[in-house]
Amino acid sequence: MNLQYACLECLLKQACATAKLQNHALEQDVLEAVSAVFENLEYFKIPLRDSSSLSTLDIKDKVKLQGKLSKFFLKKGIALSGDFEIPPTLLAVLVYEKIAEILDNASPYSEIKTKSIAQARAYKKDFMQSLEKKLKQGISPKEILEYAVRICVLGNVIDYGAQCSFDLKAESKKILQAHFAHFALESFMKKLENAKQMVFIGDNAGENEFDEILIFALKALYPTLKIFYFVRGAEIINDITLKDLKNSDSALFKICKVIDSGVLSPGFIESLANVEAKEIYKKADVILAKGMGNFESMEWHAKRDERVFLLFKIKCNVVRDYLKKIWVILCFSPHF
Structure with missing residues (x-):
C-alpha cells in the first residue's frame, strides 16, 4: 500500500x-x-x-x-x-x-513489550488447551485450522503503532464468531498440501504468543512442514525482535526456526531483509504475513505472488478506506 x-x-x-x-x-x-x-x-x-x-x-x-x-x-x-x-x-x-x-533510547516500548508478552501468554494457555483437545477429538483439519487462525489473529489487537486502544479480554470473547471480509482458508490449506517450507512473518510483541497456537496446529496437521518465523531486525515501535523472544523464553524456538529478518521497518520489505532471510523467503512454498504493518508493506506483492497470505485486523481509517471496508474487520486472503 x-x-x-x-x-x-x-x-x-x-x-x-x-x-x-x-x-x-x-x-x-x-x-x-x-x-x-x-x-x-x-x-x-x-x-x-x-x-x-x-x-x-x-x-x-x-x-x-x-x-x-x-x-x-x-x-x-x-x-x-x-x-x-x-x-x-x-x-x-x-x-x-x-x-x-x-x-536517546532505541527501545522506548521495551517495558510495554514485556508486559504485552506476559499478558498474552496468560491468555494463551486456555486457547492452547482447547486446541489440544480438538486435536485429540479428531475434529476435521479445516475446523482445527480455522480455530487456530482465529486465535492467531486475536493477537493482532496488540498494536501501539496503530494509535487505537485495545482490550485483549473483550476481543478474546468475540474472536470465534468474528466476521472475515476475506477468509481464504481453503486456498491456504491447498497451498499447504504439498508445501515443504513456510515463512511466517511476525508482527508485534505479544502477538507471538498467539502465533504459537497456529504454528502448533500447522505442525500437528502438516508434520513434515518446516516453518521459519521471521522477526524484525531492529527495535521499532512494539514490533517483535529476536531479543524479545529470547528474553521471554519463547516456546517458538521449540516448534519452528526463528529468523532475524534484518528488516528495520514495522512491516516486511524484502529489499531490506538480510541475505539469510531473502534466501529463505525465496525458497518458501507458503508465506503468511501477520498484521497491518505487513499488509501495508506486502499488499502489492501479495496480489502478484500466490504464495503470500495476509492475516490482519484493520486498525486505521486509511487502510479501511483503501480497502473500502467497514471499521473493525479481519482479513485473511492473498487478494483484495
Whole structure:
C-alpha cells in the first residue's frame, strides 16, 4: 500500500505518543524533528482532515521523499534504486530513528513489550488447551485450522503503532464468531498440501504468543512442514525482535526456526531483509504475513505472488478506506 498524506499525520501522532512514554518535556522536540522530514513537501500543508488527505502522494512529493529515503538507507548499506514505492512502513524507519535520537533510547516500548508478552501468554494457555483437545477429538483439519487462525489473529489487537486502544479480554470473547471480509482458508490449506517450507512473518510483541497456537496446529496437521518465523531486525515501535523472544523464553524456538529478518521497518520489505532471510523467503512454498504493518508493506506483492497470505485486523481509517471496508474487520486472503 502506497503512502498517503493521512499517513504523515499518523506518523506525527505516533511520534508524540512515543515521546510521552518516556519524557513529556521532549514531545515538542520530537514533533519538530519529525515534522522537518515532511517540511518541504508541496502538499503537506493542506489540512490533513480534508478529503484530500486520503490521496496518494503527489509525484513531486514522492520524488522528494524517495531522495531522503535513498540517502538515509544508503548510509546503512542498503541501496533503494529506481522509482521505488513508499509504503508507510518504509518511511517509519526514518521517523523512528529521529525519535530514538532525541529520546536517546532505541527501545522506548521495551517495558510495554514485556508486559504485552506476559499478558498474552496468560491468555494463551486456555486457547492452547482447547486446541489440544480438538486435536485429540479428531475434529476435521479445516475446523482445527480455522480455530487456530482465529486465535492467531486475536493477537493482532496488540498494536501501539496503530494509535487505537485495545482490550485483549473483550476481543478474546468475540474472536470465534468474528466476521472475515476475506477468509481464504481453503486456498491456504491447498497451498499447504504439498508445501515443504513456510515463512511466517511476525508482527508485534505479544502477538507471538498467539502465533504459537497456529504454528502448533500447522505442525500437528502438516508434520513434515518446516516453518521459519521471521522477526524484525531492529527495535521499532512494539514490533517483535529476536531479543524479545529470547528474553521471554519463547516456546517458538521449540516448534519452528526463528529468523532475524534484518528488516528495520514495522512491516516486511524484502529489499531490506538480510541475505539469510531473502534466501529463505525465496525458497518458501507458503508465506503468511501477520498484521497491518505487513499488509501495508506486502499488499502489492501479495496480489502478484500466490504464495503470500495476509492475516490482519484493520486498525486505521486509511487502510479501511483503501480497502473500502467497514471499521473493525479481519482479513485473511492473498487478494483484495
